[in-house]
Amino acid sequence: MKQKVLLSVNNLKKYYDIPQGLFKEKIIVKAVDDISFTITKGETFALVGESGCGKSTTGRTILKLTEPTGGRIIFDGNDIAALPYKKMRTLRNRMQMVFQDPYASLNPKKTVREILTEPLRVHKKFDHDTRLKKVKSMLEIVGLSEYHLDRYPHEFSGGQRQRIGIARAVILQPDFIIADEPVSALDVSVQSQVINLMLELQKEFELTYLFISHDLSVIQHMTDRVAVMYLGKIVEIAKTEDLFTNPKHPYTKALLSAVPITHPKEKKERIILKGDVPSPANPPSGCTFHPRCPAALDICKTQAPKTSEHGNSHSVSCHLYNKIEEEIPHAISHS
Amino acid sequence: MSEKILEINDLRVQFKNGKEKVQPIRGVSFHINKGETLGIVGESGCGKSVTSLAIMGLLPDKTSEIASGNILFNNQDLSKLTDKQFRKLRGNDISMIFQEPMTSLNPVFTIGEQLKEPLRRHKNMSKSQARKEIISMLQQVGLPRAEQLIDEYPHQLSGGMRQRVMISLALLCKPQLMIADEPTTALDVTIQAQILDLLKKLKAESDMSLMLITHDLGVVAEMCNRVVVMYAGEVVEEAEVNDLFDSPKHPYTKGLMQSLPSNNDRKSKLFSIKGQVPRPSEITGGCAFANRCPHVLERCVKETPPSFTHQNHLSKCWLQDTSYKEVNHDETKGTAIR
Amino acid sequence: MSANLEKAFHNEPAAKIKSKKESSIYRFFANLFRSWTGTLGFIIILGLLFISIFGPWITPYDPLYADFSKKLLPPMTDGHLLGTDQLGRDILSRIIVGARVSVIIGVLTVVIAGIFGTVVGIISGYFRGWVDVVLMRIVDVQLSFPFILLVLVINAIIGAGLRNIIISLAIGGWVIFARMIRSEVLALREKEFITACVATGVSRFEILFRHILPNLFTPLIILASLQIGTFIIAEASVSFLGFGVQPPEPAWGNMLNEGKDYIFSSWWLITFPGIAIIIAALGVNLFGDWLRDTLDPELKGE
Numbered sequence: 015m016k017q018k019v020l021l022s023v024n025n026l027k028k029y030y031d032i033p034q035g036l037f038k039e040k041i042i043v044k045a046v047d048d049i050s051f052t053i054t055k056g057e058t059f060a061l062v063g064e065s066g067c068g069k070s071t072t073g074r075t076i077l078k079l080t081e082p083t084g085g086r087i088i089f090d091g092n093d094i095a096a097l098p099y100k101k102m103r104t105l106r107n108r109m110q111m112v113f114q115d116p117y118a119s120l121n122p123k124k125t126v127r128e129i130l131t132e133p134l135r136v137h138k139k140f141d142h143d144t145r146l147k148k149v150k151s152m153l154e155i156v157g158l159s160e161y162h163l164d165r166y167p168h169e170f171s172g173g174q175r176q177r178i179g180i181a182r183a184v185i186l187q188p189d190f191i192i193a194d195e196p197v198s199a200l201d202v203s204v205q206s207q208v209i210n211l212m213l214e215l216q217k218e219f220e221l222t223y224l225f226i227s228h229d230l231s232v233i234q235h236m237t238d239r240v241a242v243m244y245l246g247k248i249v250e251i252a253k254t255e256d257l258f259t260n261p262k263h264p265y266t267k268a269l270l271s272a273v274p275i276t277h278p279k280e281k282k283e284r285i286i287l288k289g290d291v292p293s294p295a296n297p298p299s300g301c302t303f304h305p306r307c308p309a310a311l312d313i314c315k316t317q318a319p320k321t322s323e324h325g326n327s328h329s330v331s332c333h334l335y336n337k338i339e340e341e342i343p344h345a346i347s348h349s
Numbered sequence: 350m351s352e353k354i355l356e357i358n359d360l361r362v363q364f365k366n367g368k369e370k371v372q373p374i375r376g377v378s379f380h381i382n383k384g385e386t387l388g389i390v391g392e393s394g395c396g397k398s399v400t401s402l403a404i405m406g407l408l409p410d411k412t413s414e415i416a417s418g419n420i421l422f423n424n425q426d427l428s429k430l431t432d433k434q435f436r437k438l439r440g441n442d443i444s445m446i447f448q449e450p451m452t453s454l455n456p457v458f459t460i461g462e463q464l465k466e467p468l469r470r471h472k473n474m475s476k477s478q479a480r481k482e483i484i485s486m487l488q489q490v491g492l493p494r495a496e497q498l499i500d501e502y503p504h505q506l507s508g509g510m511r512q513r514v515m516i517s518l519a520l521l522c523k524p525q526l527m528i529a530d531e532p533t534t535a536l537d538v539t540i541q542a543q544i545l546d547l548l549k550k551l552k553a554e555s556d557m558s559l560m561l562i563t564h565d566l567g568v569v570a571e572m573c574n575r576v577v578v579m580y581a582g583e584v585v586e587e588a589e590v591n592d593l594f595d596s597p598k599h600p601y602t603k604g605l606m607q608s609l610p611s612n613n614d615r616k617s618k619l620f621s622i623k624g625q626v627p628r629p630s631e632i633t634g635g636c637a638f639a640n641r642c643p644h645v646l647e648r649c650v651k652e653t654p655p656s657f658t659h660q661n662h663l664s665k666c667w668l669q670d671t672s673y674k675e676v677n678h679d680e681t682k683g684t685a686i687r
Numbered sequence: 688m689s690a691n692l693e694k695a696f697h698n699e700p701a702a703k704i705k706s707k708k709e710s711s712i713y714r715f716f717a718n719l720f721r722s723w724t725g726t727l728g729f730i731i732i733l734g735l736l737f738i739s740i741f742g743p744w745i746t747p748y749d750p751l752y753a754d755f756s757k758k759l760l761p762p763m764t765d766g767h768l769l770g771t772d773q774l775g776r777d778i779l780s781r782i783i784v785g786a787r788v789s790v791i792i793g794v795l796t797v798v799i800a801g802i803f804g805t806v807v808g809i810i811s812g813y814f815r816g817w818v819d820v821v822l823m824r825i826v827d828v829q830l831s832f833p834f835i836l837l838v839l840v841i842n843a844i845i846g847a848g849l850r851n852i853i854i855s856l857a858i859g860g861w862v863i864f865a866r867m868i869r870s871e872v873l874a875l876r877e878k879e880f881i882t883a884c885v886a887t888g889v890s891r892f893e894i895l896f897r898h899i900l901p902n903l904f905t906p907l908i909i910l911a912s913l914q915i916g917t918f919i920i921a922e923a924s925v926s927f928l929g930f931g932v933q934p935p936e937p938a939w940g941n942m943l944n945e946g947k948d949y950i951f952s953s954w955w956l957i958t959f960p961g962i963a964i965i966i967a968a969l970g971v972n973l974f975g976d977w978l979r980d981t982l983d984p985e986l987k988g989e
Contacts, residue, residue, distance in 0.1 A: 064537035065508075077886055106888035118879035123901040132897075133887045171625050172393075182887070201392035202564060206608035206621035213618065228538065235610035235619070255615075272542035274567025276611050278590045286546055287539045289493075290507040 017054035020190060020222050021076070024050050026085035028068070028075050032295065043295045045071040047246035048085070055189070058216070058223040060233045060254070062269070063243035064291055069226045070114075072243075073192045076224070077111055078102050089190070107137040110183035114195035116175035120167040126153070126178055127163045133186045148185060155218075156181045156211060173204030177211065184215055192224045197232060209236060230273050234258050239327075242266045245294055245302040252328040262330045264307050301333065309334060353421075354526055354558050355404070356380040360418035360428075362396075362403055371629040372416065373399045375582040378656075381526065386552060386559040388573035388590070390566065390605075394626055396582040397562045401528050403428075404560075405445055406435040422526070440467040444519035448531035450511035454503040460487075461499035464518055471522050482521065490517045491547055509540035513547070520551065528560045533568065545571060566606060570594060578602050581627055581637035584656070587663040598664035600642045636667070644668060718981055725977030731970025738783050739790040748777035750784045750937050759953045770955040772946065778955065781937035782963050788938040789967055792853055792922045793915040799857040801911050804864020805903070811865065812872025813895055823869070826862045834859050835924055842930040852931045856918055864910065871906050875899050905982045912975035916968040923964050939964050 028046040046068040053059040061069040075082045078094055087094040092105060110133075113119035120129060130149040134140060140148065150160050156177040167175055176196065183191050196212065197205040213236060215221060225237050233240060233254065240257045242250045242265065250263040261267045268285040275282050287306045292298055298305050304314040313333050321331045362374040374396040381387045391397045402408050404420055406427060420427040422443065430438070439445075447453045455463060461483055468479040480499065487495035490513045503511060512532065519527055529548070533541040545568065552559055561572055569576055569590065576593045578586040578601065586599040597603045606612060607620035624641040636642070639649040648667050657669035719725050738745065747766070754775035762770040769778040807826075811819040829837070841855035875881060876899070884894050925931040926940020927947075934941050939960045946956030 064539060074882075079882055079885055103888045103890065106886065111883070111886040113879055113883060115879060119883045121880040121884075121898055121902070123904075124898075132884075132889065136887060136889050136893070173625055179883075182883070201626070202566070202605055203392060203608055203622040204625060206610070206619040207623075209610065210618050210621055213616070230538070231610045235613065235615055268539055272538040274541075274545075274565065275570050276567060276609065277594050278570045278573075279594075280570070284542060284546070286542055290509050290540065291537070 017056070019052050020055045020090060021224075022050075022052040022086075022088045023072075023076065024086045024088070026050070026072065026075060026087060027083045028071050028080065029083040041295045044246050044297070045294060046075060049241075049243075049246075049248045050085075051241050051248065051251060053190075053222060053224060055222055056220055057239060058225055058237040060225045060227060060237035060240040061243055062227060062230065062233055062240055064228060064269075066245075066291055066294060067243040068246040068294070069228075069243050070194050073111070073194050073224060073226050077106075077109060077192060079111075104137075107133070107139075107186045108188050109190040109192070110186060110188045112176075112180050112183050112191060112193040112196045115199055116172050116179055117167075117199075119179055120175055122167055125164050125166055126158075129167075129178060130181055130185055133182060137186060139186070152181045152185045155184075155215070157207070171204075172200055173207060176200060176204075176208050180208070180211060180215070184219060184221070187219055188221070190222045190224070192226070194226045195228070196225075198227065198229060205232075212236070230258075230270065242269065245292065245297050247302065247331065249303065249332065250328075250330045253326065256326060256328055260328075262324065262328070262335060263332050264309050264334070265303050268308075301331075352383045353380045354383045354423060355560070356421040357400070357404075358418050358421070360400070360403060360420060361416040362399055362408065362413060363416040364413045366412065369630075373582050373629055374403070375632075376418070377579070377582070377584055378418075379577045379584055379587055381558050381560055382575075383525075384556045384558055385574040386561055386572055388569040388576040389560065389562045389579060390564065390569055390576060391579035392564055392626060394581075395579040397579050398530055400579075401445065401530050401560070401562055404528065405439060405443065406430060406432075437471070440519075440524075441471040441522045442524055443526045443528065444522070444524040445528040445530065446512070446515045446519050446532050448534050450508055450515055450535065453515055454511060456503055459500050459502055460506075460514055464499075464514070464521060467518070467522050483517075486517045486521055487514070490514075490520070490551075491543075492517070508536055509543060512536060512540075512544055516544075516547065516551075523555070524557060526558045526560065528562070530562045531564070532561070534563070534565070541568075548572065566609065578605075581632060582629065583637060583665060584663070585638065585665045589661065592660075592662050596662075598662060598669060599638075599666050600644050600668070601638050604641075604643075636665075638666075719977070722977050722980075724973045725981075728970045728973030728975070728977060731966060732974055735786055735790055735967055735970065739787040742783045742787050746777070746780035746783050748780045750776060750780040751935055752776065759949065759956075761953070762955050769959045770953070772942075772956050773949060773953075778942075778959055781942060782939065782960060785937040785939045785942060785960070786963070786967070788849065788932055788936075789919045789922060789964075792849070792856065793919045793971070795853050796856040796860060796918045796922075797911045797914050799853065800860040800914070801864050801907065803857065804861035804866075805868045805907065807861070807865040808868025809872055809895070809899070809903075812869040813876065813899065819869075822865070826865055829859075829862050830866075835921065838921060838925055839928065839930060842925060847930050847933055849932055852922060852925055855925075856921055859921075860914065860918060863914065864907075867906065867910055868903060871903055872899060875902055909975065909979045909982060912978055913972060916971035916975065919971065920964065920968050 026046055026049050027044070030043040030045055032041045032043060034040055049072065051059070061072060063069045071080070074080050076087055076094070078097070082095050085095065089105070089109065094102065094105070097105065127149065130152060131145055134145045134148060139145070149163070153159060153162060158174060158177055167178070170178065180196070193212065197208050200208060209232065212223070216223060225233065227233055237254050240252060240254050241248045242257070242263065244265050250257065250261070250266050257266065258270065261270055268287045271283065271285045285308060289306050292302070292305065300316045301307070301314040301319050304310040307314065311333055317333070319331045319333045320336060321329050322335050323329050324335065357380065358378050360374055360377045361372055364371045364373060377396065377400055379387070389397045389400070399408070403415060404427065408415070415428045418428070461480065464483045464486070465479045468474045468482060474482065483499055484495045487498060492498055492510060492513050506514065532548070533544050536544060548559070549572065551557070561568070563569060573590050576588060576590050577584050578599065580601050586593070586597065586602045593602065594606070597606055601622070604620070604622040608622060610619060613619045622641050627637060627640065634653065635651055636649040636654050639645050642649065646667055654665050654667045656663050656665045659669070719729060747768070756775065757765060757767070757771050758773055758775040760767050760771040762768065764770065767777050767779070769782070771777055772781070807822055811822045838855045838859045841858055842851060845851045845854065881894060881898060884898055922931060923940035923943065926938050927943045929944060931940050932938035934945065942960040943957055946960070949956045
């Protein structure tokens, strides 16, 4: 069964120039460096990685909140990267975003009514009364009530604000929502409420999610496929279950092993990575992961690995897998 | 039983904002044994950070006060100490690491300048002695190039390295108690694993006690001997870590554990605690968790439950009433004050 | 850690906020009376407004009536509370009537300079590019020129008088507004809720007028209230130097000017207008300071 591709990202690049003063050469930061993936309709695709790996930049570039440096972003047949501002504006009613920080992403001077009516007004949907009806029903759906209409964001708790943020994204009934760390600013008990809400909304409105997160347990719970990012590059893409049971890239393995245990009696073999994530302004040569990789080979220092397919749409960018399958060394299996 | 290094009895802290008074902590009691790691778990606003500030004597002077209760550190009541006495204690016998390694170091001083402060103040060390001590401490917390690092500025270090520097700062005077307030929350998973690993190693090497404040049950499972669960300014449950994870007694703790994605089937609806944490002003009589509790009884709304203890497993919930006997009679009187 | 503390503080009043008008006015005064400096400033401002509106009806004497038989009377003699000047005019009456000039100039100048500066600041901060560069260089050039000197030069060109002094003060004062508004806009542009608007598909102009402008209101009010004090003093200085309001029309500045010749013989000529200026400027500044202290944390807290 072939599913319809909703979004395909091809060789997307986003570089930032950082001027270093008059006489020094400016530094180029490759925040997103040549990544490609596709998202099919109705699925939840996750981007996972640590801070600075470029996952948020990827999300913002797809929505054209920042201009891509290179590559193509094709959303339902439209090349977003080449779209002028005005055309892009009309396309925005089909792709929306949920932000990480529910405190920063709502205008403090606007009431809930104004915040939720705005998308409908901007895209000239419905008349005044129908809009109000829509807003009210949307509030019910996200677990708030009509009675909250004329309140300001600071009167709500973090979880409630995130519900408002989600309502704002869903009210236009878009096809595609990018959720950038939607639950990481929330408390555990509220986090589960918001995750449930997102899953319900997905069913009800047939949404496609690009879910950006660093929290592996949340990703395992609610996504279908995962792309693991490290220093601006995708190192592994796989179905979620596949990735969690059979991670291939050494970084993915370390990442999974670093997740805290869920019960004190659980024994877990840890792969503790050496050092910190290098600065994207000055990435290591060859495979950017090699200085921290427990299984680094000589070739890793000089040559960037190619991406190879390993069945079941599982792809990895690592020299260990560029050779014959059997040779996968035992060295990196849970050490 | 082993010796108690810190004991907190019925601590109440009051914040004033004009005429309005708030009690973010309402009658907190717990203790830390020598050499153990005690986890304090709770969500934002539960009072866990305020508790740690009260222990350190860092509550804002003008707007807050300890309304009642005491904090005994080696049998000395910290709540009565003067500023000067506290300064002697802080960084020496008790030290603290904070959540935000980015902001807890002063950007205009080098690492060495910041670290030598407590050594010079508390231990009266000479410059060269202090430098040697600092370098060996930086090495101990796993920082590479310690000799160069000591002369570098905080902005030259990454988040993980800064948190290591903070830990070495906290360890320099070999404190008896270290308070770590969300030490890994701002860090990435792989760095968190490094830091937790380091804390475990350091704990194993000394008989220091560790009070670990966190919202992450995984971190608790990994690090702690005993756990205190706080909700809305109260201790709702206290137990050995295995007991707590095997058989949580308070509905809040149960809910917290069940709502973790890893304890639910993939793509299923997560268990969740309905509603939200009440604001301090919204707590009146009765159990603070009553409005969110799935097992709420009529009694819960009217009367504040006392702490019930059974085999060192404390729970502040009326559900424990039938089978266990009441230990803390004073607790019910506390409601009258409120 | 401090964030937690702050939450503990902010949660409480937030629970009681009602989005009604009365309660916000009530909160304003409840807050004001908590600070004695703010209250003092507020009272002085009310007093200033009162005498500048009703001045001509409450003066004990005609401020323009000269009686040479009673010139240079010291305070508290012959029913002249603050004494008389070199022409025998009642000083108290002249101060009361002169208040109107100060208030009119303070308020009007702030309004004109504020509007012009805000427009420039918004254009600069929101659209950036070469417009920003050009406008900000103009601001830089003007800021490198002493304020009072600039005002005097403009006055020398366009002439003295109430209208002209307002014009010259506004020309001298808009740059501060432009600077501050620009930096506010720059900060607001990067806020996530503005990004959220772009993501929703809101047009650039709507973002500017519906989202950025309302958020500029608070800093603008604060700056304006503080600037009024500056302009009142500036007007007095200019009048003192003879460029402002022309005699015999009383203004605090030209009273100082006329009195300066008698400073050694009749100290009251120059002292009382001076005190009036100090009180007015102090009142406005105290109130402005209080405004900033109460409104600013709210800005940060959100």
